[in-house]
Amino acid sequence: MKKGGKIMPYPVFKDNREFIKALEANNDLVTIQQEVDWDLEMGAIVRRVCEKKSASPYFKKIKDYPNFEALGAPLATYKRLAIAMGMNPDASVPEISNEYVKRTTGDPIKSILVDKKKAPCKENIWIGKDADLFKLPGPMVHDGDGGRYLATWHFVVSKDLETQAVNWGMYRQMVFDEKTMVGPVLPFSDMGKMFYGKYVPKNKPMPFATVIGCDPLSGVAACAPSPIPEDQFTGMLMGKPVELVKCETCDLEVPAHAEIIIEGEVIPNLLIEEAPFGEYTGYRTSPREPRTVYRIKAITFRNNPILTVSNMGVPTDEGQLLRSFSLGLEMRKLLESQGIPITGVYMLPESTHHMVVVGVKPIYSNIATQIANLIFGSKLSPWFHMVIVVDEETDIYNKDDVIHALATKCHPIRGIRKYEHAVGTPLYPFANPDDRKWSRGAQVLFDCTFPLDWPKSDLPIKVSFDKVYPKEIQEKVLKNWKNYGFKD
């Protein structure tokens, strides 16, 4: 934030370690002193934490890896997101959303480069032969996965060959052997466009750096589909510049306070089988198939590094929560930039960021179609395929209210518009194998607004406590609620 022309930081955390302390102070951390096996046990604990919305597990002893620790499910709840943003842990979703939009609407804050001596991520450096991926406690996250996924809550730094633009993005990485990782890089993703569009045609390897255990807001930024460079976006969320440091083997820069950095090159014209993996949709959908290859050159890390572990599966994990959160808010910015009279946009994390709910004041006919056309026309649309447009009397943050509107206001024929020939992803469980292979999708709009041409006298009246009782009766009932004997 800027005060009198001076940048004022928000009360946020410079690294993962400060964040862990904050989770503990807010009773949102379980420190596990008992030894835990990286082979499925750790993954099973994190999975159960996600499904029960429990506190983050902090693993102090990992079998076979005495000098490493791990933090599970670092941002799998809105409470932890609020803590990460330095807000009241009990802040509501609209409050967190408004704060996020406020912070990320101003001027980008450029990162600063620090000396290697001041960068904790350089406390230990393995180069060449010493750089061995099996020396890191990459977990076997789910039984049946294609390998150990070292990178589940992390980001990959890469640079455009022509424009030198830097990208931070979350691309999962499976350990293949000591020096090799593999993972999907979809052609429409930012890194996919860089690598497959520019490096591969010139048969040039692309330098990369995988950042594991970053401060929480760098992770949020790496998930966010904003056009602002992610390091600057992180600065906006923090209210201060991110501190970066040069890599050892390439000219990329990485957060100085991260726990583990893996440096290397993405190899052109070579694919190796990757997957299956339990994915954010809650299924193992994309099959094992030849995918992008990363060869490593160096590993640098802090003393006693803390690996961050996410476990994708049925809701809610951080991928679903943060991706839903930031995708929804990018759609809000898009619709507001076009002057559409929306009341808000929310993506239900339980929909695994497949469903966008838009609240609108329906002041002209077919406004829902206009909204869907804008949203489905965005470059982010391959990640979701359902738009639900509701009027202002529906609370977009309330699942029950949205389901009620969908089931009662959306006409089964006139209210549904289908969009064919859309861009999809191989991860859609409903797509057939051929559609998955070619990233083909389809999209649908559910218009849950009543048509404007209906006479007012024909409009159904919503029967709810706050709609069909006079104000004075509502106030009387609320005032006496506990006196009646109710405890809630």
Next chain:
Amino acid sequence: MARKEYDTFVLTDLQLLPEDKEMEVIIRDLTPADRRYKYRSTFAMAMVSKSESKYPDLLWVRLGRGQLQEKPWSIKVIKEVNKIHEA
């Protein structure tokens, strides 16, 4: 000496894993001497059989989405192939 154990993924059809024929396959080491190297993958020239006892080592087979087949096969690893360096 205990038999070594590996596993491999067959994308759709077990017919893609022909028996008693020298072929290239990706296998994962399930019983390395140093446990930290469990699940290390490698390209190998090998021969496999549905018979659990025909070849020296055990081979567990999984389908493309991780489904483990009930009974193990057996495998003879002839040599590792360094396809990545060859690329």
